[in-house]
Amino acid sequence: MALIQNNVCWGTPGDNILDYVLGWARKYSIFMYPFVTACCGMEYMSVASSHYDIDRFGAGLPRFSPRQADVLMVVGTVNNKLAPILKNVYDQMAEPKWVISFGACASVGGPYDNYAVLQGIDRVVPVDIYIPGCPPRPEVVLDGLMKLQRKIQEQKHEI
Amino acid sequence: MNSVELISALTTSLTYPDLLFIVDKDIAVVAIPASKVADLATELKTRPEFAFDMLTDLTAVDWLGKQTPRFEVVYHFYSTSHNHRLRVKAAVDEGQPVPSLTKLYSIANWFEREVWDLYGIKFARHPNLKRILLYEEFKGHPLRKDYPYDKRQPLEPETWPVRELQVQMEEGRKIHRP
Numbered sequence: 001m002a003l004i005q006n007n008v009c010w011g012t013p014g015d016n017i018l019d020y021v022l023g024w025a026r027k028y029s030i031f032m033y034p035f036v037t038a039c040c041g042m043e044y045m046s047v048a049s050s051h052y053d054i055d056r057f058g059a060g061l062p063r064f065s066p067r068q069a070d071v072l073m074v075v076g077t078v079n080n081k082l083a084p085i086l087k088n089v090y091d092q093m094a095e096p097k098w099v100i101s102f103g104a105c106a107s108v109g110g111p112y113d114n115y116a117v118l119q120g121i122d123r124v125v126p127v128d129i130y131i132p133g134c135p136p137r138p139e140v141v142l143d144g145l146m147k148l149q150r151k152i153q154e155q156k157h158e159i
Numbered sequence: 160m161n162s163v164e165l166i167s168a169l170t171t172s173l174t175y176p177d178l179l180f181i182v183d184k185d186i187a188v189v190a191i192p193a194s195k196v197a198d199l200a201t202e203l204k205t206r207p208e209f210a211f212d213m214l215t216d217l218t219a220v221d222w223l224g225k226q227t228p229r230f231e232v233v234y235h236f237y238s239t240s241h242n243h244r245l246r247v248k249a250a251v252d253e254g255q256p257v258p259s260l261t262k263l264y265s266i267a268n269w270f271e272r273e274v275w276d277l278y279g280i281k282f283a284r285h286p287n288l289k290r291i292l293l294y295e296e297f298k299g300h301p302l303r304k305d306y307p308y309d310k311r312q313p314l315e316p317e318t319w320p321v322r323e324l325q326v327q328m329e330e331g332r333k334i335h336r337p
């Protein structure tokens with residue numbers, strides 16, 4: 001059960017108060033691991049800096065070690081030689097963890113239907129949120145982030 | 160020397176048969192059968208009036224269906240002492256080896272590996288002719304014109320992995336750590 005107002009998920013303490021409290025805590029303390037490989041990185045920088053200010057959503061501090069991060073944000077083109085590294089980074093992250101696929105390239109390979117590019121990171125790691133666009137507008141990224149927060153709020157949590 | 164002077168100097172001093180000299184947009188071009196490339200390069204490098212001591216580029220062109228022989232290996236030489244440039248085009252058929260220039264120019268080592276990797280042109284007497292950009296298990300040579308652009312390789316994950324998360328989402332709530 002979740003109460004949604006103005007596209008913000010407030011949640012309601014349903015049958016399990018622990019889920020509610022942990023979900024609330026985790027959705028507002030997202031530490032992202034930006035896996036930035038290509039031009040979408042410009043848009044990521046724009047989202048992260050003061051104009052769009054991702055810090056309003058509690059996701060302001062990128063961690064550059066996968067062991068300290070809980071959202072893997074794959075930003076840009078991932079090619080076949082990079083795919084095992086992406087998998088490795090995902091495996092090194094501690095639970096609970098989520099994955100955002102940022103942009104057309106990370107989601108489906110984008111304009112590159114060729115021998116070198118992985119046709120979507122969901123062939124390698126499980127993805128929670130896909131953000132469309134080439135590159136996505138910062139507003140869409142914020143929308144994706146809010147959708148992820150709603151997802152975190154609504155899901156079951158374990159300690 | 161400018162390109163025209165270079166061409167006339169080359170014409171008078173080189174004695175190979177089947178040599179073709181052109182000036183193409185201000186650069187001197189020499190077309191030569193692939194088997195003669197190493198001899199020509201030795202001469203270009205050692206003779207003091209040419210002194211081509213730098214190999215700036217080595218690449219290939221696939222003329223599938225437009226030209227025979229099918230491939231053309233293109234060399235760009237530069238002389239740091241005379242400040243002149245020369246392009247050498249060596250026509251080569253599929254499967255026919257080209258003499259390697261690694262003895263003369265060490266940069267040719269990686270250039271030739273790249274051409275082998277992407278076009279599948281063999282270089283004779285290359286010390287370490289294996290893939291440089293792509294991975295060992297790659298099948299085929301992707302810059303050939305008959306390589307399908309959307310061909311998938313055996314190691315590429317073709318199907319989606321077991322999507323535990325999706326199943327859980329269909330059940331309504333997602334649980335981490337199964």
Ligand code: SF4
Pocket residue numbers: 038039040041075076077103104105106110111133134135136
């Ligand atoms: S989706 Fe577009 S902008 Fe983003 S990495 Fe791919 S090509 Fe670049």
